[in-house]
Amino acid sequence: MSLPTPVVDEINNLLNERLSMITSAVPHPLLPGEQAMPSSTKSVLKPLKSPIPTGELSVIEKSKQLAAWTAVDQHIRPEHRVIGIGSGSTVPYVVERIVSKGAEANKDRVFIPTGFQSKELIVTSGLVLGDVDQYPTIDVTLDGADEVDVELNCIKGGGACHLREKVIAEAANTFVLVADYRKNVEYLGTNFKAGVPIEVVPFAYAKVLQNLHHVLGSPNATLRMARAKAGPVVSDNGNFIIDAPFDREVMVKPYTIMAQIKMLTGVVEVGLFCHMARAAYFGNQDGSVTVKWNDGKIEQVKA
Numbered sequence: 396m397s398l399p400t401p402v403v404d405e406i407n408n409l410l411n412e413r414l415s416m417i418t419s420a421v422p423h424p425l426l427p428g429e430q431a432m433p434s435s436t437k438s439v440l441k442p443l444k445s446p447i448p449t450g451e452l453s454v455i456e457k458s459k460q461l462a463a464w465t466a467v468d469q470h471i472r473p474e475h476r477v478i479g480i481g482s483g484s485t486v487p488y489v490v491e492r493i494v495s496k497g498a499e500a501n502k503d504r505v506f507i508p509t510g511f512q513s514k515e516l517i518v519t520s521g522l523v524l525g526d527v528d529q530y531p532t533i534d535v536t537l538d539g540a541d542e543v544d545v546e547l548n549c550i551k552g553g554g555a556c557h558l559r560e561k562v563i564a565e566a567a568n569t570f571v572l573v574a575d576y577r578k579n580v581e582y583l584g585t586n587f588k589a590g591v592p593i594e595v596v597p598f599a600y601a602k603v604l605q606n607l608h609h610v611l612g613s614p615n616a617t618l619r620m621a622r623a624k625a626g627p628v629v630s631d632n633g634n635f636i637i638d639a640p641f642d643r644e645v646m647v648k649p650y651t652i653m654a655q656i657k658m659l660t661g662v663v664e665v666g667l668f669c670h671m672a673r674a675a676y677f678g679n680q681d682g683s684v685t686v687k688w689n690d691g692k693i694e695q696v697k698a
């Protein structure tokens with residue numbers, strides 16, 4: 396049964412009137428049970444804040460900044476939504492560059508930290524914080540390194556963050572390293588003499604040390620001690636860190652020694668990242684950036 400034409404017209408007029416009120420944002424009396432709309436539905440973007448204090452940078456800091464800025468410009472694309480933020484002294488420049496793109500560019504993005512330091516960087520810059528358990532797939536992760544060899548294997552963990560860093564690196568479709576020129580070496584252990592950082596559960600540290608000394612050939616492996624606290628460094632995961640130096644003939648095959656260390660019971664993670672990085676960016680003293688790719692290509696980028 397159809398309604399008479401005057402009734403249909405009446406209903407249509409009422410609907411059109413109500414629609415024009417809504418679209419022209421004219422407030423209308425509330426219906427029973429209806430809630431008032433917020434006065435504006437437009438989200439207000441808070442300004443972001445750079446983590447880098449203003450002032451002149453030393454040559455090394457400038458090199459870190461160049462590497463970080465170039466890597467951000469080349470690897471964070473507008474469509475990227477989930478970004479991993481690594482740890483160390485080069486990463487603040489990564490965040491600085493991301494922040495410089497503005498609140499609008501970053502408003503739909505979430506940033507995944509590799510530890511306490513990067514979490515603080517993300518939060519204090521005004522970026523949105525997420526975690527890898529919410530975002531197990533990351534578009535791109537940018538991180539520092541203690542040293543990087545010709546095949547882009549690297550030592551990480553100088554700041555005891557390598558367990559989370561490896562998880563965030565593995566979760567990323569693209570993992571990119573940023574560092575200054577001192578980290579660009581032929582084989583690992585060239586300038587970084589402290590050894591391979593190894594995160595161990597506290598209960599097992601003495602046994603792991605014994606194995607490193609007598610089985611794996613690192614007689615000088617030591618438990619990392621804290622500087623402003625009595626006792627050992629405790630990682631963000633509540634574990635201890637051992638630093639294990641190895642001879643050159645061992646370090647030229649980092650994957651082999653990484654696998655051997657990882658097999659020791661009590662070891663949580665080893666600070667050797669092998670065959671993981673897509674590219675490594677090294678800022679140079681002359682203001683250029685050396686970019687090494689995982690296919691062996693090397694580029695020089697002028698600032």
Ligand SMILES: O=C[C@H](O)[C@H](O)[C@H](O)COP(=O)(O)O
Nearest residue numbers: 483484539552553554555556
């Ligand atoms: O645990 C710390 C991390 O692996 C760092 O990314 C690494 O130590 C490099 O740090 P930096 O950029 O300060 O040399």
